């Protein structure tokens with residue numbers, strides 16, 4: 001809904017210069033300005049939005065919003081540019097979250113998987129047409145699926161997607177909520193009906209500085225949520241969250257967990273476990289996912305679903321029938337005929353890598369475990385040698401390759417990973433396709449090859465530019481071209 005000067009001033013809480021007409025849209029990107037729209041000039045990590053004001057004006061910006069006055073341009077001066085962006089985006093979209101039931105999922109690892117599990121339960125309970133999902137892998141609006149660009153988009157994208165979902169008649173939306181999303185005000189203005197915390201391990205310290213600050217950022221989701229809140233009792237930060245935020249329940253294997261995981265065992269390519277619940281007794285769940293971490297992901301999502309009133313029978317059926325999560329322990333069908341397994345997985349931290357390799361080790365049984373992996377550039381560097389150590393410890397053959405290097409030299413990143421690895425079982429092959437090819441050539445019947453790091457992603461970000469790359473496709477091409 002377009003906003004006049006008075007409304008914009010009310011939303012921003014500051015004085016707004018006279019406008020020639022109502023504000024019809026808002027963006028932080030000068031390239032996306034529309035005539036009659038507002039441009040928020042954000043002081044970024046790499047550039048200053050103020051530098052792009054001329055471009056925004058050329059494209060017809062009716063109002064500039066910034067933290068400092070801009071020479072010669074009537075500007076609404078705000079205390080925080082990203083807060084202003086979110087406030088205006090939410091108002092223009094008509095506060096869509098108020099017409100939806102939004103389920104927020106946060107944590108270092110397991111957000112996407114837990115989001116898919118909860119989405120599967122919601123779909124079984126309320127129908128595909130009324131449920132939506134926003135994750136790292138995909139945005140799902142009812143029956144329509146599209147690739148996602150980031151976990152939690154800018155506030156303008158979050159609000160536009162929520163509005164799109166509301167207008168399409170959706171009622172239930174799972175919103176994967178990253179710490180970047182919270183810290184950079186991308187989810188300000190979103191009302192959450194329920195919240196889930198999976199775990200907290202070292203990551204993104206380049207943004208947050210300390211684990212304490214990282215934790216406090218995630219905690220905000222729980223501070224905002226009035227409805228059911230569930231945290232992982234087996235994670236020290238999850239246990240702390242449950243103590244600090246009144247009304248928070250817990251899930252996990254811990255004896256005091258409200259939703260307790262019991263009698264977990266692997267059954268072929270399924271996992272079977274019991275969820276001891278506060279009001280529905282013991283639920284026997286059989287899930288097409290492997291690994292203790294996935295039992296946690298399912299237990300958390302199931303706990304939230306039950307707290308929100310969904311039926312245990314529908315839940316039990318939904319999790320047993322759920323489809324494969326893109327790029328999470330995704331088995332490549334082309335490998336099966338060759339007698340070995342190739343698993344594509346999004347693990348890109350030492351914790352994630354350990355989790356996936358432990359499961360793969362179990363699946364390999366007497367076979368060998370081969371792992372192709374790398375660390376991303378422009379991100380928390382401390383995890384690089386840790387990833388090297390984990391891969392050497394758990395895999396028989398480890399090949400370090402390029403992940404998204406961004407502006408960094410892939411060889412430098414690989415050397416930092418190698419610093420923690422054991423050279424006896426580790427080699428470096430910089431080209432990702434060549435590295436995967438090497439692993440596939442070495443694989444013998446009964447082996448498991450894990451290609452870790454990029455999961456569902458379809459592009460590799462390199463200093464020389466973005467190149468199309470999808471691990472599952474590359475593995476399939478290499479195997480079928482033999």
Ligand SMILES: CC(=O)N[C@H]1[C@@H](OP(=O)(O)OP(=O)(O)OC[C@H]2O[C@@H](n3ccc(=O)[nH]c3=O)[C@H](O)[C@@H]2O)O[C@H](CO)[C@@H](O)[C@@H]1O[C@H](C)C(=O)N[C@@H](C)C(=O)N[C@H](CCC(=O)O)C(=O)O
Nearest residue numbers: 028029030042044045046047049052150151152178180181
């Ligand atoms: C660290 C981080 O989050 N950076 C985000 C931040 O970038 P920045 O502050 O450096 O922006 P900038 O490039 O300096 O530009 C400043 C401003 O100028 C504007 N600009 C720029 C160029 C131009 O021609 N015109 C123009 O107006 C930009 O739109 C921006 O508003 O603001 C940008 C604009 O909003 C975001 O695109 C960018 O996300 C980048 C792409 C990113 O990679 N973010 C990742 C780390 C991220 O957010 N990840 C989390 C998930 C992490 C996880 O859980 O694993 C996520 O939620 O996806």
Ligand SMILES: Nc1ncnc2c1ncn2[C@@H]1O[C@H](COP(=O)(O)OP(=O)(O)OP(=O)(O)O)[C@@H](O)[C@H]1O
Nearest residue numbers: 108109110111112113136293345346347352355356
């Ligand atoms: N609960 C968990 N605990 C530890 N590791 C996990 C857990 N769930 C998944 N993983 C590992 O982390 C990888 C990423 O999983 P998933 O995409 O579900 O997490 P995420 O939090 O969404 O990550 P991202 O925000 O980077 O997308 C998986 O491929 C798996 O290796």
